[in-house]
Amino acid sequence: MILFTLLALFFAAIVLWKRARRPLAVCTVALFWLLAAGWLTAPLLHLAQPRWQTDTPARFAPRTAIIMLGGGTTYDDHTLVPPRDVIARISASAENYAACKRAAAICRVIVSGGNPQRHLATEADTYLPYLLREQVPRADIVLENSSLTTYENARNVSAILDGSRYDSLILVTSAYQMPRALLDFHRFGLAPQPMISNARRARLGVLPRYDNLVSAEIALHELIGIAQFHVYRAIGWF
Structure with a gap:
């Protein structure tokens, strides 16, 4: 646009x-x-x-929340699917969840994404089956499916976390969205660890x-x- x-x-x-x-x-x-x-x-x-330090492992605590930001949806033969960049975020979130379960007592994956494109389903609902296929149990997935912007991602996730005693927050998104996402999360008093899922390169x-x-x-x-x-x-x- x-x-x-x-x-x-x-x-x-x-x-x-x-x-x-x-x-x-x-x-x-x-x-x-x-x-x-x-x-x-x-x-x-x-x-x-x-340039983000992508080889630094996440720091897990006894109660850890992994926050995955949405990045839209697209149609593939009339089926609503995550775009390529979001597939990378899903994989990174699942990998961090598996590592978290080996080190922490409680691990949650919070998927944040509404329906800004006005497709048939929200981002969070569309991504859910892909996380399940990556062996993330449904009981450990929290869907936030009303936010339309990165700012609303931070605001709505902050509301979910309010009252929850998480010792560690990990933010998963693409490299290009991370600077703005951190600004928005800091605005709501949250300081998650940045975890880059992928970066874009010009050819x-x-x-x-x-x-x-x-x-x-x-x-x-x-x-x-x-x-x-x-x-x-x-x-x-x-």
Whole structure:
């Protein structure tokens, strides 16, 4: 949506500003080629997902909660399924759950994700069968299926945790979402351990690639979200 809006703005400028049509058209083509070929997408991803220490094992305590953030749903032959990045989050959450059970008395997986895309089911409900297949028992899964944004993920999970005596919190999500997620969780007085499930990489070349445009859209979304968080905090909305 961000890239589409940007393209629409360039198109409107080209239509309205007749004397500058040619340079504007050249700038538009150059910008989107740089994004699609990865040369501009790579630095955007570098800004959105700092280098996280991915080889540091999680620290489990007697009562541990693993918080997995949603990342949308998609249709595969009319069946609602998790996207690729979410599959990585599910696998990382299940691996941490298995390790937690070997070290702690109580382990819970809190899956946070509502239905911002207005599909047939919420994110949390869609991800549940995949966690069950990864040998996470239903009794240890808590579904939070009403949040529509990362901020609401943090707010609603905070409400679930209120009154629960967890000694350790582990936050599982993709590298690009982690900086904003930590800001939101800190806003509600929570300091979970960051656990990166996956990171995006730009594929540099000459030919445009759709995946690079998707990654650029994600990076811009996160960077704008971080800026929005700080603006809202400054004016007292958060």
